[in-house]
Amino acid sequence: MLSRRGFLRQSFAFSALAGFTSLPSLAKRPSHKPNAAATQLLMVGDWGYEDFAAQSRVAGAMQQYVREHSLTTDALLMLGDNWYGKLPGGVASERWKTQFEDMYPKSAFNCPAYAIAGNHDYQKMPESKVAAELEYARKGGTRWTMPSLWYRFDFPATNPLMTVIALDSNMPHPAGQQAKGANFTLTPEQQAEQLTWLEAELKKPRTTPFLVVMGHHPIFSNGPHGDHPILTRDWEPLLREHKVHMYLAGHDHDMQHLEFDGHPTSFVLSGGGGADLYTLKIDEAQRGPYAAKVYGFSHLEVTREKMTLRHMDETGKLIHAFDKMQDGSMKVV
Numbered sequence: 001m002l003s004r005r006g007f008l009r010q011s012f013a014f015s016a017l018a019g020f021t022s023l024p025s026l027a028k029r030p031s032h033k034p035n036a037a038a039t040q041l042l043m044v045g046d047w048g049y050e051d052f053a054a055q056s057r058v059a060g061a062m063q064q065y066v067r068e069h070s071l072t073t074d075a076l077l078m079l080g081d082n083w084y085g086k087l088p089g090g091v092a093s094e095r096w097k098t099q100f101e102d103m104y105p106k107s108a109f110n111c112p113a114y115a116i117a118g119n120h121d122y123q124k125m126p127e128s129k130v131a132a133e134l135e136y137a138r139k140g141g142t143r144w145t146m147p148s149l150w151y152r153f154d155f156p157a158t159n160p161l162m163t164v165i166a167l168d169s170n171m172p173h174p175a176g177q178q179a180k181g182a183n184f185t186l187t188p189e190q191q192a193e194q195l196t197w198l199e200a201e202l203k204k205p206r207t208t209p210f211l212v213v214m215g216h217h218p219i220f221s222n223g224p225h226g227d228h229p230i231l232t233r234d235w236e237p238l239l240r241e242h243k244v245h246m247y248l249a250g251h252d253h254d255m256q257h258l259e260f261d262g263h264p265t266s267f268v269l270s271g272g273g274g275a276d277l278y279t280l281k282i283d284e285a286q287r288g289p290y291a292a293k294v295y296g297f298s299h300l301e302v303t304r305e306k307m308t309l310r311h312m313d314e315t316g317k318l319i320h321a322f323d324k325m326q327d328g329s330m331k332v333v
Helices: 004-013 053-068 095-101 129-138 188-203 229-234 236-241
Strands: 039-044 075-078 113-115 151-155 162-166 210-214 246-249 255-258 266-270 289-292 296-302 306-313 318-325 330-332
Touching (some): 053 306
Parallel strands (some): 039 075, 210 246
Antiparallel strands (some): 039 296, 151 162, 255 266, 296 306, 306 318
């Protein structure tokens, strides 16, 4: 097992990782069909773009996917950057209907949509979009679920299989808050409060087989934003210590799955929900097992024995999948 120093040296140097150089090509992998009897969650990040042509294609693929496989979606995970640009009227904006309620219709997704804030949600143009997102959840009559900036839930409610910790990854800028109209963030006081809360939540006993953490910003990324210095300092050691099974993120507009030798956590990035795509800076052959510049969504399937994560492209085609076991082991399928 790598030492802490060795692990960070490995990740920041973007060196090749053991165990992922001989994976079978996608073309040679068998078809991996969903298990309709399992608990089903679909996730999408970086979706609320003002030009929503790509968002429409991804959302359509999500609907087609659940129909074709006769899946009952138990939850949506909205991984941040829910609203780019202006949100006229805040909680009363028409965009809530066109780009959320109708885009991901209740007829296909009759389930809660657990949301977290991304950096574009913190833009005040001029209203605070984060405040509108919290208020929209409070008003009722919607699947949008965002009780606070950070929160915890066990899922499903009956006989839960996973504990999910939803975080706000918008860390304060080193030089302080930026001018109005740019990206605002958590305050330093909120940052400290959330970290204390996270440490306490991770220490609590749980009866669920799996532990998942989600935040908009990736801790590690092969995309242009790269690895996050604050999250690698503050969050990564906690994920390792408490053997978190999966960390879910968006922010880079692509689809990724990163593994690190000796680390219990699988790092998943699903940022292809509709915003313009980013060009990867690190190839999956160097750090993987998967990274691609592609629109799409992700499907998390959970049973008591394992979690299966599938990346799907904007046509509904399977592009990557892996199983995560209770003991932290992982297998690309």
